[in-house]
Amino acid sequence: MAKNYGYYHSPIGLLEVIGGQEIIKISLIENVGNRNLSLDSSNNPIVSKCIKQLQQYFEEQLQTFDIPLVIRGTEFQELVWNEVAKIPYGEAISYQEIAKRINRPNALRAVGTAVGKNPIPIIIPCHRVVRAGKSKIIRFGWGKERKIFLQNLEQKKN
Template identity: 50%
Template sequence: MLPVHTVVDSPVGPLTLVAVDGALVGLYMERQRHRPPRETFGEPGTAPFGPVIEQLAEYFAGQRDSFDVPMTLTGTPFQRTVWAALCEIPYGETVSYGELAEQIGRPTASRAVGLANGKNPISIIVPCHRVVGATGNLTGYGGGLDRKQHLLDFERSNATQPALALDY
């Protein structure tokens, strides 16, 4: 089946969502590095994007810390391993490229992990923004370091908010 796409607004700018056969295959920011050419996104359409748009809205409202949408991640076996490991990084937390390399059983592959991280086709939902340099400094982000900082600050502020106490 041919891809379809739509564009939604977000606090980090417009996000282009791309789906094939009802599964999300891409979530791209404007001027994102490794963003495929626009002509590969297919025709505009909204049919498969309802749950993705809803969950992104909940995420940006601070009401969701993980996603449950149908996705198809296309890449090498190594890239898919890295992307799966990204989904295991807890909301509001970060790991280094080296720590992620160790987690996937490839302790000397931190550079390869960084390259795979940069080619993540489903930003935000597959949280590549949660990976930082060995010293904790922000390093590389396909969507730009300002967006990475925004997402990390947003998650940290929401992760540390105490649950609301209800008085009866």
């Protein structure tokens, strides 16, 4: 599958969207370096649609993404990511609750590891997964402050 790239300057930083007929990855680019970035100029309709929907999400005009995705990981990771994808906008659930929902109640650490390897953050809303008690923020691959930003963004509508 040919990979197409698009870029979006979001409120949390520069996001790189990678896809073809489906979105396969969203990354935060912290060091642009020598990259030649053509912002919002993807000639791929799926990547362009994803960028548009990310814009709408950050502008508080979109709560549910309508983008075809391909998630590739281990069977366990995919099980976790599919469960995380079901968390409603503005809500948060614990790692422990995810483990229960996938019928692996003792796999708390493995769930945490899988959540941390989510290739499509925001659309698969790993920022909605928190420690037990539902209020404590722990690690987030893009930094704790970005996780807090995303949670606060979603709380404005609720």
